Amino acid sequence: MLRPPTADKLHSESGSTAFLARLGRDSRGNTLALTAAAMIPIAAMIGSGLDMSRAYMAQAKLQNACDAAALAARREMTGAIFDSDAQAEGERFFDFNFPSTTMNAQNIVRTIAQSTSDSSTVEVTASADIPASLMSLFGMAELPISVTCNADQDHGNADIMLVLDVTGSMKCNPGVSSCWWEQSNSKIGRLRDGAVGLYNALSGGGANTRIRYGFMPYSVTANVGRALDSGWIRDPADYQQDTGLCVEKYHWYYGYYDDCTGNEYVLAEVDHSSSWLSSWRGHGSYSSNTSDGCIEERATIGRSGSPISISTDVSRDDIDIVSTSDAARQWAPYDTSAQEAESSSACPRPARQLAEYASASSYESMVDTVTGYVDGSTYHDVGLIWGARFLSSTGMFASSNPETYNGIPVSKHIVFMTDGIISTSGSAYSAYGVDDEDDRVDSTLGLNAQHVARFQSACSQAKSMGMTIWVIALDVADTTDIEPCATSSGHFETSDGTDLEDVFERIGAGIGQLRLTQ
Secondary structure (H helix, E strand, O other): OOOOOOHHHHHHHHHHHHHHHHHHHOOOOHHHHHHHHHHHHHHHHHHHHHHHHHHHHHHHHHHHHHHHHHHHHHHHOEOOEOOHHHHHHHHHHHHHHOOOOHHHOEEEEEEEEEOOOOOOEEEEEEEEEEEOOHHHHHOOOEEEEEEEEEEEEEOOEEEEEEEEEOOHHHHOOOOOOOOOOOOOOOHHHHHHHHOHHHHHHHOOOOOOOOEEEEEEEEOOOEEOHHHOOHHHEOOOEEEEEEOOOOEEEEEOOOEEEEEOOOOOEEEEEEOOOHHHHHHHOOOOOOOOOOOOOEEEOOOOOOOOEOOEOEOOOOOHHHHHOOOOOOHHHOEEEOOOOOOOOOOOOOOOOOOEEEEOOOOHHHHHHHHHHHOOOOOOOEOHHHHHHHHHHHHOOOOOOOOOOOOEEOOEEEEEEEEEEEOOOOEOOOOOEEOOEEHHHHOOEOOOOOHHHHHHHHHHHHHHHHHHOOEEEEEEEEOOOOOOOOHHHOOOHHHEEEEOOOOHHHHHHHHHHHHOEEEEOO
16 A cells, blocks of 8 residues: 655655756866866877878978989989989989988888880889877877979970081190191090080970070181072172282381282272072082181171271171171172182181981081081181071071970070180181281271170170070180180080080080979
8 A cells, every 4th residue: 555755755855856956957067077088089189180290291301302303313314314323313312301210201112213104204202101199099100101203304495506616726636736637636526526415415305395406617717608698698899809019118137129929919809700609609519628608707787898897896786687788788708719818718617507406416417517627717706606696586597596486485505615715817818808908807906805805795795685605615724715705604614625525415404404394
């Protein structure tokens, strides 16, 4: 039988219920419990943040090492040839930028190789494991990182004029300045062997880019007639002619006397027939000492063409302007038969306009061709001025020398190589006539000094036109005249001839631009 609860029992039960109700409403004791429960996920979040931050830092260092390795390996390559030296150089740069102790990295793996799809590209992959700290409490002992990168030498488009000294001293061995014939270890021979370094360094360029080479051999004049429009040639032209008359002279012992050996010369007009000009401009065979195609320099633009007046200052107009009607702006043929002064003469092999060469052998063959005749005195100004004329995008060959190709700018370079300082002769027949007779250069300086001034002015003008000038001083004791021609000290090289291929390779590497492709 159920009995109703007593008053004491009712009082006890109502008190317990009230306590539990009050306890349920009281939150003062919950903070500690909630904090304890939250510690585990908070620790995981902080630990993962710290470990991930370390991993990101390590990956950035790994990427820097990857980039450095790719660039170093590509720089070490010659053209598209990837060898053990290139791989070792890449590995050296990688290890320097990401030592094995970096961030306590484990299992470091790096691969440096030539791309299978593009032989001019170096590909680098690298990976490592970064030990975790707090995350290891949650079963993640390490964080894997990996990177990839590619590097190529982006040649872009480049037009390169090789202005080559083919004066008489180039026939000699290094250390010798005068010889009658080409010696077995000659400087010109070393040039022929070493010049291929430039081609090799620039081979394997990127798609849709173009590398062209032109050649300007020079001595007392330059052989450019085959490239010039016939209207740019002065015809008729004036030359010093022997009058055959006696000249009254004075000797300190004998006094005045008549010299009837024919030493008096006057300017006489010589008409070059169209057939003669055609032969002069032709592409047939010619003797080793031919004057076919060589020129006499015209007057400085703005000056008189009769008599020819030439300044030591070279302007852009002097490089670019041509005319088919103004005789003062036209060149005369270098005519040893018309110029009857008893003077030495020399006409180099024909210059070559900018062109692509499909192989190193075809390039080498052209070097051999343009250096096939070596003789004469040294007129650097002749070579540099004509090199700039053949390279200019705004002058006589503007239509063939665009400033862009396939939408990409064309860089302009002159590689100027000589074995000596300027060495002129008042009695030599040069592009300036016979100085003792014609005296065309308007200057109070001595003969050598006026041509040094004209050469350095031409260098400055070429550089102002955006041309980069590289100078190679081969077996030169005094570089005072030629070093200022270089664009900077980094564009000036010296050589005894034994390392010319390396010198040309360094210039080629300077013309090409290394870049990361990924």
